[in-house]
Amino acid sequence: MAKMSMIEAIRDAMDVKMTEDRDVLVFGEDVGYFGGVFRCTAGLQEKHGLHRCFDTPISEGGIVGIAIGMAANGLRPVAEIQFADYIYPAYDQIASEASRLRYRSNGDFTAPLTIRTPVGGGIYGGTTHSQSPEALFTHISGLKTVIPSNPYDAKGLLISAIEDNDPVLFLEPKRLYNGPFDGDHQKPSVGWKSHELGEVPEGHYTVPLAKARKITEGNDLTILAYGTMVWVAEAVVKNMGISADVLDLRSLLPLDLDAIVESVKKTGRCVIIHEATRTSGFGGELSALVQEHCFYYLEAPIQRVTGWDTPYPHAQEWAFFPGQKRLTRAVKTVMKAA
Known part of the structure; x- marks a missing residue:
């Protein structure tokens, strides 16, 4: 067991799957050299190469559209939308294409893609960096919607999401990225010390999505x-x-x-x-x-x-x-x- 923050656990999950499976790719805005605005992808480009962890233009619809094409052709893309507030230009791709691909093709094609995005408040980001749009996506048949609350689950659920043969929206509560809290303060209060960093197994393990x-x-x-x-x-x-x-x-x-x-x-x-x-x-x-x-x-x-x-x-x-x-x-x- 290692002690990890949620950021570290999410990064470790992607690293594990990229090491195990060369069909797993990670991409999005600033996820490559910079390592993501929250550092969730830090070091992945250096370790796995420019062709497997790379930056994209500022085009959420394009990011998800490319991921769908990759997934339909046998890859397992992990696409990052920098903030959930920015996901709406990609909503049509998610609702009309990714979620329906298996059904529309009578099972000839699947969309084994994962879309990661930070949700909720916690950084004083105001109206454009703090939304929680999960209900909009639970209305879409064919799409799985997952949201972890701790590092152990974050890694295990993300590995399960990447291995799933259908599209998964993986929502990451940014207030929990660097540790939990007591509900009214940014840092844990007395008695919560054991939860500041979660115990996370090394290597591959999964947590069921349902x-x-x-x-x-x-x-x-x-x-x-x-x-x-x-x-x-x-x-x-x-x-x-x-x-x-x-x-x-x-x-x-x-x-x-x-x-x-x-x-x-x-x-x-x-x-x-x-x-x-x-x-x-x-x-x-x-x-x-x-x-x-x-x-x-x-x-x-x-x-x-x-x-x-x-x-x-x-x-x-x-x-x-x-x-x-x-x-x-x-x-x-x-x-x-x-």
Whole structure:
């Protein structure tokens, strides 16, 4: 086991696959010589060569379009979109081409490509560097959407994504790139030292793309979270001293519905938390699924804790961010219900 940040774990995953499989290529804006704006690809060009880790023009549609062509012809490209906020010019390529290729060709072609991109706040990037657009992509049939919360999962999930024969959108919470936090501060508080760097196995290993992870176990409440919000949920459960299941979904599509249903049927109460805006956020889909499958087990209305229905603010980033206070209020509301 090695101690790694999420950045290091993501880089290691790409290095492992590039070493194992010469069909794996990494490309995007500034990922080559510079090593990426967050340094996730640092050293890969030097080790694997200019033809396997290279820079592209500033053209997100072009980046993804090239990746689709490569994937259809037997390669396994890993394309980086520098920020999730920039991915929209490539949305048509993702939704209309990559996700449908297997179906449209009756299985003659597949699109084994991975699109990496940083999501969420954490760098005071304001409206153009902080968005969480995951819900837009979970609406696309044929596309898998993954978001890790820790270095171990980041490496294992990314290797699984690269090896998958269908397109995977790999969302990386930038607030977690250099270590977790307690939900209200940039650095971990006392008692979180063991989580500052995650223990990550060396070499090849995988984490299943459709399997949630139970962070804490309890009987009174279920909290559904993913990405950065997993750390907020865990902090609230610890600080409140409550008995709760905290589920890290890890994969939004495909979703581990069995784990969600099993937990909510046991606890009878559910709170959902995500950083993205509330309206049409992925929490709405989760809420509908819980209601459909667990209605007769629920002892309280489902609660959602989310970002605001506004563009991501620059100066008010920490107010926008769903932290411990807002989640604690929602938990208390659910626990008080008859």
